[in-house]
Amino acid sequence: MPEPEVDLPEVAAVARDLIRFDTTNFGGGDARGEREAAEYVGAYLESLGLAPEYYEPIPRRTNVMARVPGRDRDKPALVLHGHLDVVPAIADDWSVDPFGGVVRDGMLWGRGAVDMKNMNAMILTSVADLLRAGEQPERDLVLAFFADEENGGVEGSALVVKDRPEWFAGATEAISEVGGYSVTIGDRRAYLLQVGEKALLWIRLVARGRAAHGSSLHRDNAVTKLAEAVLALGRAEWPVSLTATTREMTERLAELTGLDPADPDAVALASGPAAGFLRSSLRTTTNPTGLTAGYKHNVIPDRAEALIDVRVLPGTEEAALADIRRIVGDDVEIEMVLRDIGLEVPFAGSLVESMTAALGRHDPGAPVIPYLLGGGTDNKALAGLGIIGYGFAPLRLPADMDFTGMFHGVDERVPIEALVFGQRVLADLIRSY
Template sequence: MAASDDELPEVARIAADLIRIDTSNFGGGDARGEREAAEYVGAYLAGLGLDCVYYEPIERRTNVMARVPGRDASKPALVVHGHLDVVPAMAEEWSVDPFAGVIKDGMLWGRGAVDMKNMDAMILTSVADLLRAGEQPERDLVLAFFADEENGGVEGSALVVREHPEWFDGATEAISEVGGYSIPIAGKRAYLLQVGEKALLWIRLVAHGRAGHGSRLHPENAVTRLAEAVAALGRTQWPVRLTDTTRALLSGLADLSGIDADDPDALASAAGPAEAFLRSTFRTTTNPTLLSAGYKHNVIPARAEALIDVRVLPGAEDDVLAQIQQIVGDDIEIEMVVRDIGMETPFTGDLVEAMVGSLARHDPGVPVIPYLLGAGTDNKALSTLGITGYGFAPLRLPDDLDFTGMFHGVDERVPVDSLVFGQRVLTDLLRTY
């Protein structure tokens, strides 16, 4: 049964409002709604008595920031950030309107419910919890909401940190998306805290041939050459390569599951719906995502191209690119579209202890395990300013919900109760750290 907005906790209402602002980012500068979303966020923060700063380096690609004074000015500031854009949604594939912010079955449905308007709403309402109660956070908070994260941040956070580094004066650490959520492990619950990210390499494969009539014998066909290269790369099984973080993850999985195995994939299978998400963190991934060639059925084109989403363990970028060239062959050109760094931070320190402590106060006795994100966040851009970023969007989730599978997926949804839990944990962290 659907619930009306008036019956919802504020965090769910805010998340639903943001979902209803279509901020689809198609890449290559083709985006919508980011200004409207930033203005919504700015109006909410202004209603809390905060001064907002907007930065729109490209028309309608809007970023917004506000600073919340803390109790202890001697402590470094903490950046709490989110992005306002989402990947597009093909409405015909969904069981609900992806931009209607539907509430049903105790869940909020829509594009951004998982990635990451849920966290945006948690940030806003957690700050509201403190300020409405007449409290201050322990330290200054820099609240930043970026455009263009779903296109690698090249027209969002990357421009903000380059043109307005003063937004982040005094900050040394940051928290954002894709961490702090629960997973089931052999009938037990554990939380994953993100302490690193794989590097991002978005490449274009280009094949050249000779144009001609579609009816003729034609061995120099660019489409055929490209198809062979794409198939070879897409079917490549990259070897396991562990890091300090993934070794710690596997140790935690082994302890909780009781599985005694040297095979990382076998251990990941204990994580239920999160298995595929975790397995991608053990190795390079090279996934074809788009093909483009030709303009008419009976014309053989002279050029064909494909986009490949490559995610690489930190430090392996150049080696992987060389291997990709060997796989696709020397007659295939590789063009770099977006390249961004990988990161890995030890699972230690005051902020890590504070995040673990906040979860423990709201879900006592449940372990927290570090992991390396197979994707990327705007923490990459902040790292260029020396700011160490973590993924901490705390959610206590049902064991049977394939949460990680809904990132960029169909029928994206999050339980309302999970949002309320996350808001409470995040408020606790901002109050005490």
């Protein structure tokens, strides 16, 4: 049973409030709740004495931004950004209401608890800590909260960057989701700092055949052609190929595990629950995610389609598409639904040093390791403005928690203590950097 409503640390209360806005993004422009969530964020920013600006290029697809003046306005601004939408949640599969903001077993449950209303709350409350104390951040902060990230940002960050570039004037770096969280390797805790993202290729496979009666002897069946292509692509064994980031990640993890860095897969597997994320960063992935065919049980359709989520290492897009073409064969067409860039930046520089130092002050002795995200974030859109993005949503997590498995999963949840830790680390960072 859910625990009764209790007093929560502010960061957890704000995350709970955001979860209670159903901001489901079904893709293709079918979304809900983003305006209401943006208005909540805007009201919170106003309560801190800030002046939020809204941009709604498409009705109800609302983005909101506020700038926090820094002590040294000659320094480049830092962007802290998040997205307000979430992927769908099938309530019958969950043990709690996915939009109830339930508190149970010391955790906050709900869609967005991990991806990424937790980080949105950490951004808001870390800034609140400073401003309520009469302090300023070291440099200007641009706080941005986008719509539509879960559909590649097509109707969110991409349009904001195109139509409102002045929001980010003077900014050179950004931090957002999917980095800064802890993993436990043996009896040692370490933190993964995201310094890159794989490129995104969302493709549609289309097989064509000849319509016929379902009882006929028929060799020109679109469903059969598609099924063969989907099976081949879904079971493809893509080889390990290291980038500068994944090579350094492997070497640092190998130091902790005692394993041979010449076997990156084995090293990644030793990272425990995070292994699925880390292994995906070592290679191309091609995952079937949707099927469409037919309209009646006794009619063989003349067309069948499949959606494939393809993620490739930065710079390997054309080679991967050529391999996919070879795997699916000439009888199946490939349509590009959405394509976006990959990112990779050095694990070095003053911001990386400051993020590492902030973690070190709150969890002394824990190493920080760079990694490449298999998915993507709105940092891709900001890169079009020359802004370098990192994943830094700091969370100190229980050793046995499958945190990465919570992304787009069932019963998504985050420890309240981890939210408090993250808010403190983030507030420390923006005070000092």
